[in-house]
Amino acid sequence: MSLSAPRGTADILPKDAKKWQYVEQQIKSICDNYNYQEIRTPLFEHTEVFQRGVGDSTDIVQKEMYTFEDRGGRSLTLRPEGTAAVSRAFVEHKLFGEPNQPVKLYYFAQMFRYERPQKGRMRQLNQFGVEVLGSASPSVDAEVIDLAMTVYRKLGLSSIKLVINSLGDKESRTNHRNALVEHFSPHKHELCADCQTRLSQNPLRVLDCKKDRDHPAMKTAPSILDYLNEESKEYFEQVKTNLTAMGIQYVVDPNLVRGLDYYNHTAFEIMSDAEGFGAITTLAGGGRYNGLIEELGGPNTPGIGFGMGLERLLMALEAEKVEIPLDDALDCYVVAVGNKAELEAVKVVHQLRNEGIQADKDYQNRKMKGQFKAADRLQAKYVLILGESELERQVINVKSMGTGEQTEVSLGNIVEAMKGYLQGGKGE
Known part of the structure; x- marks a missing residue:
């Protein structure tokens, strides 16, 4: 099925x-x-x-x-x-x-x-x-x-x-209604079944019919503007x-x-x-x-x-080919290599998100190359790279995907640094 x-x-x-x-x-x-x-x-x-x-x-x-x-x-x-x-x-x-x-x-x-x-x-x-x-x-x-x-x-x-x-x-509509009934009644059986019913219930709606819009009586129907x-x-x-x-x-x-x-x-x-x-x-x-x-x-x-x-x-x-201005780019993507770095990445992503920064990470156990490809697909502005050596020194590498420039930032200052980068500053 x-x-x-x-x-x-x-x-x-x-x-x-x-x-x-x-x-x-x-x-x-x-x-x-x-x-x-x-x-x-x-x-x-x-x-x-x-x-x-x-x-x-x-x-x-x-x-x-x-x-x-x-x-x-x-x-x-x-x-x-x-x-x-x-x-x-x-x-x-x-x-x-x-x-x-x-x-x-x-x-x-x-x-x-x-x-x-x-x-x-x-x-x-x-x-x-x-x-x-x-x-x-x-x-x-x-x-x-x-x-x-x-x-x-x-x-x-x-x-x-x-x-x-x-x-x-109400008065104008009543007068117009009476005029419509008088006008369409001689043609009632030429109209569609819906309009035959409308003629007695709400004759104004006969004018709105899609089936009978080409009927000659439509062209000569009384105008509401003449009865206002x-x-x-x-x-x-x-x-x-x-x-x-x-x-x-x-x-x-x-x-x-x-x-x-x-x-x-x-x-x-x-x-x-x-x-x-x-x-x-x-x-x-x-x-x-x-x-x-x-x-x-x-x-x-x-x-x-x-x-x-x-x-x-x-x-x-x-x-009209109007382009809707959409920013689909992700602020940053955290690439982690190694179990300890993966756990730290969870913490970093959490901190960034809590400060209003778009952040994501790998959840597919990809190798570093696969994680970078994922960052590319998400149009990440920055990739934050964290491995065992960076973790030992309590730093994280920030790479601009636009310029290719890479900077080392202390883990404790990553949130403020990313705010600076995203606002066009130096980050530290």
């Missing part, structure tokens, strides 16, 4: 893990600059959190969730998206009562969706997300979009495009004004609706225009979701956020 990772999942091996760590650290640094705090929610939630938070009519709830019953008969679901889970935590822990408002949060989390795997779309995916809860200001919408754009820009992406739309308030009331129009104008003030370019797409029921007012996606990136160009997407907190049992609390796929981010970096 051949065992392999389940379909739609992938192992992140050590050679790639450092790229992930670098990207995540850069994103965390940006979040710190924007004064966002990290939140971590459980890997699974009560199924109702997503049914109520994401919406029964969405593809996520209807087709894509990994749902199971535990031994107590409770229905639980592996987290398919981040907003509903964060919102549940916001309500449960009464973060709406915090003195500092709005509450600005970010997360790194694994999501699980049962969908057809393809390049950049996995069944287990890694996502960075942001949620701001407690402000209905258009400037917050612009800030959230700015944060997402900053992540891509700081990491070196240039072929990206911001697409925005307004879904309006004055308040919604003004809100959208202020969002655009804020984006312009920050120098962020955007394109307005009236057909951008997003795939979740909780969105209203601002909706946006960030796409890659990089050549060869692939058919699925969306890198991140989000929007405003006023009303979700109340749906989950909390007080009237406006919110806005986005989700960013990290797999897709790394794909975009590769497509």
Whole structure:
């Protein structure tokens, strides 16, 4: 029997893990600059959190969730998206009562969706997300979009495009919904089975259908922008004004609706225009979701956020040939010859590591030549050589692998010496 990772999942091996760590650290640094705090929610939630938070009519709830019953008969679901889970935590822990408002949060989390795997779309995916809860200001919408754009820009992406739309308030959406039903009803039986259901449950999502996007009725469908009331129009104008003030370019797409029921007012996606990136160009997407907190049992609390796929981010970096700056070199490798020297090497490596210096040694009982080869493979900056004669004199030889220069250092001073060498000093 051949065992392999389940379909739609992938192992992140050590050679790639450092790229992930670098990207995540850069994103965390940006979040710190924007004064966002990290939140971590459980890997699974009560199924109702997503049914109520994401919406029964969405593809996520209807087709894509990994749902199971535990031994107590409770229905639980592996987290398919981040907003509903964060919102549940916001309500449960009464973060709406915090003195500092709005509450600005970010997360790194694994999501699980049962969908057809393809390049950049996995069944287990890694996502960075942001949620701001407690402000209905258009400037917050612009800030959230700015944060997402900053992540891509700081990491070196240039072929990206911001697409925005307004879904309006409840009144605007109701009027648009009625217009969509009236428009698509004569063509109902020409649409796919999903869209026939959506037409009665959530007609806005018909516009987001991939199967029927070339249907003639799609091209003449009523635009949400034609049904925005004055308040919604003004809100959208202020969002655009804020984006312009920050120098962020955007394109307005009236057909951008997003795939979740909780969105209203601002909706946006960030796409890659990089050549060869692939058919699925969306890198991140989000929007405003006023009303979700109340749906989950909390007080009237406006919110806005986005989700960013990290797999897709790394794909975009590769497509644009952005080099991730990684230092794979080891600070030092201790070569020991003889049993007594081997024991001393254990001590030296321990001391170096405790002082924040990267250090390693041989664990394969290699000869000296084999140990030097191992040091080369690890790209060691320095090799520390310890034999029986050095041990008798309580010294250790430090060889620079860059210059070939070799220096004798007392064992008692090896830590301070290595600090000096690594900082560009003389070592002693």
